[in-house]
Amino acid sequence: MSYPNRIQMQRRAEPRMPMKIPPRLAYGQNLARWADCTILDRSPSGSKVKIDAMYQLPPRVILTDLQTGEAFEAVIKWRRGDLAGMQFETTHDLNGDVEPRLASVRDTWLALRVPPRA
16 A cells, blocks of 8 residues: 655645755844744745754744845744644745844844855
């Protein structure tokens, strides 16, 4: 008996592609709080991340992809233990100028960015 692969079984408008990349979540007043996590899968509209359950996340966060320099303003849709699902609302390119409220996110990305693989 064969089983359909995981991507085929998803009931989403857009399939999420599995990945394991290191992002950082920023949240709180002036985005002063942060947490490192792992993106387990992502689509253009959302992501599932693994983040230690000790972090009490607010309803809205900014997920920064340390490889691409994209920052996603996201709404946490669900949380189960060390897993969280989020829906992206807005995407920002950190490679250029950003709004002043995102300056700390860009500075963090510049300090921690992961160079592209050759």
